[in-house]
Amino acid sequence: MNGGQKVWPGFVLALFIAVPSGALGNLMPLIGGPVFAILTGMLIAQAHPLSHWYRTGISFTSKKILQLSIVLIGFGMNLNHILAVGWHSVFLVFSVIITALVTAKVLAAFLKVDKNPMTLIGIGTAICGGSAIAATAPIIRAKDEEVAMSISTIFLFNIVAVLVFPALGRMMGMTDLSFGLWAGTAINDTSSVVAAGQIWSEEALQTATIVKLVRTLMIIPVALLLAFQHTSEKKSSIRLAKLFPWFILFFLAASMIASSGIMPLDLTGILSRVGRFFIITAMAAIGLNTNLKKLFTSGLKPILMGLGCWTAVALVSLLVQRIL
Numbered sequence: 001m002n003g004g005q006k007v008w009p010g011f012v013l014a015l016f017i018a019v020p021s022g023a024l025g026n027l028m029p030l031i032g033g034p035v036f037a038i039l040t041g042m043l044i045a046q047a048h049p050l051s052h053w054y055r056t057g058i059s060f061t062s063k064k065i066l067q068l069s070i071v072l073i074g075f076g077m078n079l080n081h082i083l084a085v086g087w088h089s090v091f092l093v094f095s096v097i098i099t100a101l102v103t104a105k106v107l108a109a110f111l112k113v114d115k116n117p118m119t120l121i122g123i124g125t126a127i128c129g130g131s132a133i134a135a136t137a138p139i140i141r142a143k144d145e146e147v148a149m150s151i152s153t154i155f156l157f158n159i160v161a162v163l164v165f166p167a168l169g170r171m172m173g174m175t176d177l178s179f180g181l182w183a184g185t186a187i188n189d190t191s192s193v194v195a196a197g198q199i200w201s202e203e204a205l206q207t208a209t210i211v212k213l214v215r216t217l218m219i220i221p222v223a224l225l226l227a228f229q230h231t232s233e234k235k236s237s238i239r240l241a242k243l244f245p246w247f248i249l250f251f252l253a254a255s256m257i258a259s260s261g262i263m264p265l266d267l268t269g270i271l272s273r274v275g276r277f278f279i280i281t282a283m284a285a286i287g288l289n290t291n292l293k294k295l296f297t298s299g300l301k302p303i304l305m306g307l308g309c310w311t312a313v314a315l316v317s318l319l320v321q322r323i324l
Contacts, residue, residue, distance in 0.1 A: 010057020010285065011065070013050075017041055017284035022277055029191045033280040034130050035155050038148055041287020050288065061285035063138055065278050067247040070135050072275025074254030075268040077217065089181060093214050095320045096185045096313045097222070100126030103312040107305045116142045117302050119226070120150035125309040128216040129154045129188035134279055135219050135248065139226050144289040151283070153306040158192040161310075166199045176200065178321055180207025185215065186314040217255070223248045 017040050018033070025033025044050075050058070104122025107113070119140055124133045130151050137147045165187065169179045183196045184207060193212045197205030258268045 006056040007060045008057060010054040010059070010288075011061050011281075012057070013054055014041070014058065014061045014065075014281045014284040014288065017044070017287070018277065018281040021284065022280050025280070029195070031155070031159075032130070032189065032191055033276075034151065034283040037280045037284040038151060038287040038290075041284045042148065042290045043287075045288045045290060054288070058285045058288050062144060062282055062289055065285070066134055066282035067138055069275045069278035069282055070131075071247050071250040071254055072271050072278065073131070074251040074272075075258045075263075075275070076272030077213065077255040077258060079217070079255055079259040089184075089211050090214060091324070092181060092185055092317065092320050093211065093218065096317050097126040097215070097218055099316040100309050100313050103309045104305060107308045111301045111305055113301050113305050114146070116140055116146045117150055118305070120146060121153055121302060121306050122309060123219075123222060124150055124154040125157075125188060125306065125313060126215075127219050127222065128190065128212070129158065129192075130283075131189075131216065131279070132219050132222075134282065135223055135251075136226065138247070139223055144286045147286050148290045149302055153302050154188050156303065157306055157310045158187065158189050161187040162192050162195045162199070165196045169200065172318075176203040177207055180204035181211055181321060182314070182317050184208035184211025185317040186310075187212075188310075190216070220248055220252055 018037055021037035021040055022033040024036045025031065101122050104118050104125070108115070108118035108122075120133045120136060120142060123136050124130065126132070133147060133150050133154065136142070142150075161183075165183055166179075169182065174182065179200050180197060180203065183193055183200070183204065187193045187196055187208075190209075190212055193208050194205065197208035254271075257263050258272075
């Protein structure tokens with residue numbers, strides 16, 4: 001009971017931020033509720049330093065509620081859709097994931113970007129933007145400032161992609177299929193993929209959405225590899241069970257349940273929506289726990305790294321399509 005009393009103040013504060021942030025995100029999906037939540041949290045923390053009374057709940061929400069949100073989102077994933085895209089698209093997805101991770105590694109060394117932001121921005125670009133960052137952060141023990149910086153960087157290029165991809169696609173004379181493949185593999189967040197696909201055509205939208213789903217599911221093997229890597233870098237006395245991302249396995253189990261049809265669609269839909277709301281709640285907590293001064297001291301390096309990763313992914317996606 002005492003532990004619960006310590007958790008509730010910070011959790012409720014994050015909820016108060018999440019509700020209007022989610023509403024604004026619905027009105028402006030290109031920005032999204034998580035971005036509104038993390039910015040609001042940062043502004044509140046900067047304007048009025050929070051007492052220790054809130055700290056336990058804020059930490060709990062930014063970590064445990066975040067993991068719970070990833071599991072619940074699994075109920076919105078239908079694994080059967082992978083079969084609809086064929087091996088052609090799966091190979092394309094693997095190509096852009098490898099490109100993003102290798103580019104992040106190279107640019108981080110050149111720009112002297114710390115390991116955690118490098119990992120978060122690289123995986124955010126490779127897989128599914130903010131959701132991938134949310135799933136990865138607990139595994140690598142990323143600080144809230146690092147998460148906030150990475151999500152802000154990914155958000156910037158989401159907006160740019162929606163504005164420039166359709167224009168560039170028309171200049172290159174792309175078909176509905178090729179543009180859908182390009183948007184699905186080279187744009188980060190799902191909302192931005194959907195927006196770009198809608199601008200182009202209905203067929204492009206359907207292709208882009210399915211390809212984006214395949215990318216999103218790749219967070220499972222990538223997260224497991226990260227966990228094993230993180231374990232190998234620690235002392236041998238540290239048990240794997242303490243570092244293993246069990247919530248990713250629960251995410252996979254939830255996806256399997258949703259794909260099997262044993263649970264009513266209405267119920268899986270509700271659980272998935274609750275998960276997305278909890279992501280907004282967790283982002284509010286991360287914002288509340290973020291020091292803006294530390295965030296600004298990172299400068300342009302993460303943005304330059306994000307630009308390099310995003311450009312490399314866009315070019316490789318086009319190149320692989322031409323080869324295949």
